[in-house]
Amino acid sequence: MAPTRIILDTDLSMGAGADVDDGFALALAHADPDIQLELITTVNGNTDVESATILTGVLLNRLGIKDTPLVKGSATPIIHPDQTHKIADHVLALKDSARPPNPGYAPVAIAEHILAxxxxxxxxxIGPLTNIALALLLEPRIKSAIKELVIMGGIFFGTMYSRAKPGEFNVFSDPEAARTVLRSGIPQRWVGLDCTYKVRLTMDDAKALxxxxxxxxxxAGDATIKxxxxxxxxxxxxxxxxxxxxxxxxxxxxxSKPGICEYRDMAVSVITGDGEARGVLIAxxxxxxxxxxxxxxVAVDVNAEAFRSHFLTLIQKL
Structure with a gap:
């Protein structure tokens, strides 16, 4: 079968002393022979969008990805243009060593590539859904033109660890965007914390890497240990x-390996606004x-060992 053609939308911060899993996701998409990575877009989330774009450019150079377009996206959540973040000096210092982004705006690039x-x-x-929601607002025809939307986000069978962040981070960061996506009619598969907390990279794995x-x-091993x-x-x-x-x-x-998770159909909504339950999903x-x-x-269970084998095998081929 032909590889699955994908757009990866990310708030990557790997290399800045922050979360490493966005960078691992990009590396896995590049390493998987059953995935064809056609467009990479960045979004505000784990870090500001400028940092995410620079750090993605640095990682693209490390991985030797030269031709896949990289397009910068939304700098703030949909209804909070006041929530801007200043790029850190240590990230700005990496700008000259990063592959520069292509011209344009991520929501436009996403819509155009799907329609084409x-x-x-x-x-x-794998970040907040701002770019996806804006693409839907710009061009509703993508609802019927997209093959599928796979989302890392949400928690469906539990709660978060802090009242200050009641919703899972990607949803909490822009619940209005999540609501737009959930109401869109797009075929969508959610992979939430109920499953992702079960797939882990250990200190022994890192030392082996x-x-x-x-x-x-x-x-990757060095970054994981840190x-x-x-x-x-x-x-x-x-x-x-x-x-x-x-x-x-x-x-x-x-x-490429849908059987790693087990899924259930659900009717999901999200609490929006700035109240105490911001970003909480109701399933x-x-x-x-x-x-x-x-x-x-919604992913309801995961074969953690199957994921671990898939991930470690492919990462060590890069």
């Missing part, structure tokens, strides 16, 4: 951990006599 290839393009969104013959794997150690300072109220979850790479993995599992119409598929 009807029924062929899967979008993998450091010994790999792959230059990227060595870099991030595992960082979690001790970030969450002093948690037991000390020797592993980190691979949230975003799981969303990429299920594009109806269709278990009553008169259930609502489902609007998405």
């Amino acid at each position: 290839n009807p029924g062929q393009i899967t979008v993998v969104a 450091q010994k790999s013959s792959s230059g990227f794997a060595v870099f 991030y595992i150690n960082y979690q001790v300072d970030r969450f002093p109220g948690r037991p000390k951990t020797d592993s980190i979850p691979m949230h975003d790479p799981l969303a990429v993995a299920v594009v 109806d599992r269709l278990e009553t006599k008169s259930p609502p119409i489902p609007n998405c598929k």
Whole structure:
């Protein structure tokens, strides 16, 4: 079968001392022979969009990705243009070593690429859904032209760890965008924290990557160890951990290996605004006599070992 053609929409911050899983997701999409990476877009989320674009450009150079377009996207959530973030000096210092972005704006590039290839393009969104929502507002025809939208986001069977962030980060960062997507009618598959917390990279895995013959794997191992150690300072109220979850790479993995997860149809909505429940998803599992119409598929279980084997095998080939 031909590879699945994808757009990867990311708030990548790997290389800035922050979350490593966006970078791993990009690397996995590049390494997977059953995925064809056709467009990379950036969005405000883990970091500001300028930093995300620079750090993605640095990683593209490290991975040797020269021809896949990189387009910068939304700088703020949809209804909060006041929530701007200044680029950090240590990221700005990397700008000259980063592959520069292509001209244009991510929501436009996403819409144009989908419409130019009807029924062929899967979008993998691993950051806030701002770019996707704006693409829908600009060009509603993508609802019927897209093959599928795969989203890393949400928590469906539990709660978050802090009242300050009641919704999962990607949804909490722009719940109005998530609502737009959920109401759009786009075929969408959500891979949330219920599954992503179960797929983890351990300290032993990281040390093994450091010994790999792959230059990227060595870099990945170093970054993983730093991030595992960082979690001790970030969450002093948690037991000390020797592993980190691979949230975003799981969303990429299920594009070519959908059987890694088990899914259920659900009717999902999201709480918007700035109240205490901002970004909380409300999921109806269709278990009553008169259930609502489902609007998405939700990952409810994961084969963690199958993911781990898939991820580590491909990363060490880079």
